[in-house]
Amino acid sequence: MAQLLQILAATQKCCSLRVTFLLIALIMIFFSYKSYLYPRSQKPESTQADVNLTVREHRGLQSVKLSRMLYRQPQVLTPARKDVLVVTPWLAPIIWEGTFNTDILNEQFSLRNATIGLTVFSIKTYMIFLKQFLQSAEMYFMVGHRVIYYIFTDKPEYVPYLNIQKGRQIIILEVESYYDHWQDISMQRMEMISNFCQERFHQEVDYLVCSDVDMRFSDHVGVEILSSLFGTLHPGYYGLNRTDFPYERRPQSQAHIPKDEGDFYYIGALFGGSVPEVYKLTKACHEAIMVDQANHIEAIWHDESHLNKYLLYHKPSKVLSPEYLWQQQQMDHMHDQEMIFSKIIRRKKLKVLKKNYQLKNWIEEGSGLRLF
Amino acid sequence: MVSPQGSDLLQLMANDIEHLSVCLLVIWVSLVKGKTKCCSLHTVTFLLVTLFLVLSGTGFRILGNSMLGSRQAGVGKRGELDGLQAVEPSRMVYGQPKVLTPCRSDVLVLTPWLAPVVWEGTFNTDVLNEQFRLWNATIGLTVFAIRKYMVFLELFLQTAEKYFMVGHRVTYYVFTDRPADVPHVPLREGRRVEVLKVPGALSWQEVSMHRMEMISNFSQQRFLREVDYLVCMDVDMKFCDHVGVEILSPRFGTLHPGFYGAAREAFTYERRPQSQAYIPRDEGDFYYAGGFFGGSVVEVLQLTTACHQAMVVDQANGLEAVWHDESHLNRYLLDHKPTKVLSPEYLWDRQKLGWPPVMKKLRFVAVPKGHLDIRGS
Numbered sequence: 242m243a244q245l246l247q248i249l250a251a252t253q254k255c256c257s258l259r260v261t262f263l264l265i266a267l268i269m270i271f272f273s274y275k276s277y278l279y280p281r282s283q284k285p286e287s288t289q290a291d292v293n294l295t296v297r298e299h300r301g302l303q304s305v306k307l308s309r310m311l312y313r314q315p316q317v318l319t320p321a322r323k324d325v326l327v328v329t330p331w332l333a334p335i336i337w338e339g340t341f342n343t344d345i346l347n348e349q350f351s352l353r354n355a356t357i358g359l360t361v362f363s364i365k366t367y368m369i370f371l372k373q374f375l376q377s378a379e380m381y382f383m384v385g386h387r388v389i390y391y392i393f394t395d396k397p398e399y400v401p402y403l404n405i406q407k408g409r410q411i412i413i414l415e416v417e418s419y420y421d422h423w424q425d426i427s428m429q430r431m432e433m434i435s436n437f438c439q440e441r442f443h444q445e446v447d448y449l450v451c452s453d454v455d456m457r458f459s460d461h462v463g464v465e466i467l468s469s470l471f472g473t474l475h476p477g478y479y480g481l482n483r484t485d486f487p488y489e490r491r492p493q494s495q496a497h498i499p500k501d502e503g504d505f506y507y508i509g510a511l512f513g514g515s516v517p518e519v520y521k522l523t524k525a526c527h528e529a530i531m532v533d534q535a536n537h538i539e540a541i542w543h544d545e546s547h548l549n550k551y552l553l554y555h556k557p558s559k560v561l562s563p564e565y566l567w568q569q570q571q572m573d574h575m576h577d578q579e580m581i582f583s584k585i586i587r588r589k590k591l592k593v594l595k596k597n598y599q600l601k602n603w604i605e606e607g608s609g610l611r612l613f
Numbered sequence: 614m615v616s617p618q619g620s621d622l623l624q625l626m627a628n629d630i631e632h633l634s635v636c637l638l639v640i641w642v643s644l645v646k647g648k649t650k651c652c653s654l655h656t657v658t659f660l661l662v663t664l665f666l667v668l669s670g671t672g673f674r675i676l677g678n679s680m681l682g683s684r685q686a687g688v689g690k691r692g693e694l695d696g697l698q699a700v701e702p703s704r705m706v707y708g709q710p711k712v713l714t715p716c717r718s719d720v721l722v723l724t725p726w727l728a729p730v731v732w733e734g735t736f737n738t739d740v741l742n743e744q745f746r747l748w749n750a751t752i753g754l755t756v757f758a759i760r761k762y763m764v765f766l767e768l769f770l771q772t773a774e775k776y777f778m779v780g781h782r783v784t785y786y787v788f789t790d791r792p793a794d795v796p797h798v799p800l801r802e803g804r805r806v807e808v809l810k811v812p813g814a815l816s817w818q819e820v821s822m823h824r825m826e827m828i829s830n831f832s833q834q835r836f837l838r839e840v841d842y843l844v845c846m847d848v849d850m851k852f853c854d855h856v857g858v859e860i861l862s863p864r865f866g867t868l869h870p871g872f873y874g875a876a877r878e879a880f881t882y883e884r885r886p887q888s889q890a891y892i893p894r895d896e897g898d899f900y901y902a903g904g905f906f907g908g909s910v911v912e913v914l915q916l917t918t919a920c921h922q923a924m925v926v927d928q929a930n931g932l933e934a935v936w937h938d939e940s941h942l943n944r945y946l947l948d949h950k951p952t953k954v955l956s957p958e959y960l961w962d963r964q965k966l967g968w969p970p971v972m973k974k975l976r977f978v979a980v981p982k983g984h985l986d987i988r989g990s
Contacts (some may be wrong), residue, residue: 306948315898317721317873318729318971326712327723330737331744332859332953335712341982342725349726417965465727479712501706554702556740559727 272537275438306353311459312342329504329560335474337562338588341465347385350464356387357467358446359514360437361454362430363394364418370455370594372401376457379406381590386464389446393433399578428544431527438520456566460590468559470514470522472507472552476563479505489546494538495529496546498553507552509545511566511591514557525551566591627884635741643722667753690786702743719971724898730868732956733973736859742780743860751782752861753840753910755828756848758789759813759820765849765980767796772852774801776976784840786826821937822924823904829917843913846977847904850960854976862953864908864916865944866901870957875900883940888932889923890940892947901946903939905960905977908952968986 321327321340325449326336334341359382375390382388388409392400397413405411420426434451440451446556448467478486483503489496513519526547533540540546567589624702716722716734723729754777758766770785777783783804787795790813800806811827828845836843842861877897883890907913920941925935934940958972962979 287797307950309896311895312725314877315721315725317868317899318719320718321723322719323715323718324713326710330707330710330716331740332729332731332734332736334723334729336727340725341727345726349950382932474712483709499935502704504710505712517983520884556744607782 242332248444277339282508292544305349307348307352310344310348312344325444329556331556333468333556333558333560335560335562336465336565338564343461343463343465346464350386350467353447354387355448355464355467356389356446357383357464358389358391358442359383360391360393360434360447360449360451362426362433363392363400364416364426365395367454368394368396368399372403373457373594374454375401375403379403379409379440380585381458381460382462383464385462386471391437391442393430404594408500411476418557422537424543428530428547431523431530431544431547435520435523435527438516438523443516446516449516450513451511451519451523455594456591457594458590459592460564460588462565462590464514466559466561466565468557470518470552470555471512471559471561472505472548473511473561473565474563475506475508476507476567481506485548487542488549489540489542491538493536494540494546495532496540496550498550503549503553504556505560507545507549507560508566509542509548510593511561512548522548522551555611564588564590567593635784669784693955702747704741705743707737708845714748720956726950726951728862729950730954730956731859731959733958737931738837738855738857741858743870745781745861748841749782749849750842750858750861751784751840752778753784753786753836753843755786755788755810755824755843755845756792757820757824757827758787758795758848759811760790762820762848763791763794763818765791765968768851768980769797769962770796770798770806774798774804776852776854777856779855779860786831786836788824805925818933818937821939822933823920823942824922825917825938829914829921832910832914832917837914837983840910843910844907845905845913845917849980849982850904850977851980854958854974856959856976860907860953860955860959862908862951863956864912864946864949864951865906866899866951867905867944867955867960868957869900869902870961873957879941881936882943883936885932887930888934888940889926892944897943897947898950899954901939901943901951901954903936903942906946906957907927916942916945916949981988 296355322337325337326335327337327340359378361371362373371392371394378388378390384406384501390409390411391410391414393414393416394400395416395418397415400411400413403411414433414437418426418429420429423558430451434449439450450466486498486503486506488498488503488506490500491497512522514522526544529547529550530540530544660918676708709740717732720732721730722732722735729735754773756766756769766787766789773785779801781803785804785806786809787806788809788811790811792808794811798806807944809827811823811830817858824845828843831848832843844860880896880897880900881890882892882897882900884894885891906916908916920938923944924934924938956972958976959973960977961975963975964979964981968975
């Protein structure tokens with residue numbers, strides 16, 4: 242730099258062209274060092290970059306040195322849960338109450354300064370669910386950690402104002418929903434999430450949690466769910482044989498799963514993982530949906546069918562128990578299994594809200610959204 | 614040592630240096646153009662500086678690449694560690710996992726920090742093999758055959774050939790003071806033995822302690838480039854049953870067979886506060902065995918370096934931990950919790966402990982010492 246100044250001083254007849262060149266050079270230097278200072282700004286374009294990001298995330302988690310903590314000793318000869326499966330055949334934990342120590346996990350994640358993004362789609366009539374969703378998230382979701390709520394909406398002006406705790410923020414992402422049917426809106430989410438993974442998520446958060454909006458949190462949902470890729474067991478099917486899972490069964494669809502395959506039936510309303518892995522998942526699902534569309538076929542449960550196909554071939558590193566997503570409405574129709582459910586499900590963390598479908602239809606057909 | 618994070622940083626630095634050198638080149642060209650009055654010394658210096666920056670940018674890039682090599686130091690090159698693959702796997706048919714039926718109702722299969730405890734019945738070998746095969750993972754196995762312990766090596770290697778990571782690429786790293794005495798054992802395809810010469814005039818305690826230092830040194834020098842995972846084992850043992858990819862994760866320890874049922878107050882941790890390995894009576898998850906631990910190369914490097922440094926500090930204070938490197942290993946794994954824990958199936962002594970019903974398989978067992986003729990050197 243000093244040399245540069247010397248030369249500039251020596252050649253006092255510098256014309257304005259040289260000054261322009263100098264300015265351009267300085268701007269280029271500035272942008273180079275911006276990437277230096279914020280190394281997370283690597284786009285998940287190539288597999289190499291994906292691996293680098295994943296490796297960095299994973300290594301960061303393991304290298305932290307924990308401080309002295311006091312808790313009861315884990316008992317090798319006493320399983321935490323005797324009534325349910327707590328680890329998958331590929332050694333991914335299944336998260337049930339009683340299997341984890343929140344304090345240890347919180348310490349591990351807070352030492353890493355992890356930031357968690359929560360994506361939610363509040364489109365058309367579903368805007369009415371947003372306030373309760375966010376209020377309950379403030380109480381129960383990743384408390385004590387850094388959180389960014391990404392609200393995808395077609396009506397940003399209707400997003401409710403809320404007092405958000407320190408270390409958390411709301412980011413409103415305006416999207417155009419060119420679909421009218423909720424099924425199409427549901428499937429469009431895959432495309433939007435994958436786009437935003439590339440555009441901004443990889444720079445802003447370490448993990449993404451993708452949730453439906455017509456829910457409310459009713460109990461702790463914390464860092465125990467976080468891993469490279471996680472899915473959630475659908476509360477309606479976790480006790481059934483794979484032949485009864487409502488997978489897409491037509492071979493013509495990209496989401497097709499034959500009767501002799503399948504680990505679990507995952508629910509489309511709650512999935513997530515590291516940004517590179519969520520990007521891969523949403524991109525793959527979106528592309529599969531497009532192929533199906535071109536072949537004039539729509540998978541039986543839309544994006545959920547495609548999610549199940551993906552997670553069969555890319556096994557999640559954690560699976561959330563049905564505690565994490567409870568649907569009382571559905572359970573009302575399953576009287577036989579009610580007794581088993583109440584014993585097994587100790588805590589219901591995310592509850593799907595009852596919807597008056599008749600009312601919803603009226604609003605959709607009518608002249609627009611009436612709020613608050 | 615350059616961690617994958619370090620090598621990413623090198624890549625970034627390479628980019629920046631190249632940016633900078635391009636900028637300087639532009640400035641130089643604009644200043645020199647048509648200006649014959651410009652001091653030639655200045656311009657030559659400028660040109661040299663620019664050239665140097667371009668070359669060092671390239672140099673950093675080469676350095677970064679060579680550090681990554683063909684291995685994402687400890688992690689599968691194309692995917693992530695716990696259960697994912699980027700290459701499309703093929704269709705597999707196997708029994709459905711039953712959510713309402715625990716695989717084991719007699720033992721803990723998950724630690725409170727959600728690391729699996731690996732017991733027979735908890736995992737499907739075919740599914741895991743498929744994942745690791747797609748990653749083309751290479752596993753390094755370190756074993757120390759020093760002085761009279763050489764006598765155990767042949768049986769160790771022979772049984773490893775039958776049971777250890779069959780179907781995957783394996784490199785046996787045999788640390789020995791007597792390379793000429795290393796037995797020739799026929800090896801399957803994709804497997805090889807590397808003999809590493811080390812000093813020999815040590816007692817077994819000293820050998821045990823020096824293992825940490827040697828593994829740490831060789832991790833930096835070669836393991837980072839040659840293998841994805843490292844498994845560090847005692848030599849006076851033999852394999853009796855499958856030991857496969859189910860054990861692999863960034864950092865794993867094994868439950869010591871003598872203490873898996875004991876209360877933490879009874880664990881033989883180092884109890885003197887002056888030692889770096891000290892663990893108070895109200896702390897401790899498990900008692901891990903020093904004879905079987907491992908993980909990704911980067912993690913093993915960190916572990917062994919930390920343990921070695923702790924031992925050096927103890928030595929300077931005139932101390933030696935009660936169970937030597939095992940004590941330090943336990944301290945480290947308390948502070949840096951393992952991502953998998955192996956059940957005592959993976960390190961057992963049949964003579965001393967029999968075969969209790971909770972052990973469905975005995976995979977890696979101590980060789981009875983009287984069984985082999987141990988001569989002095």
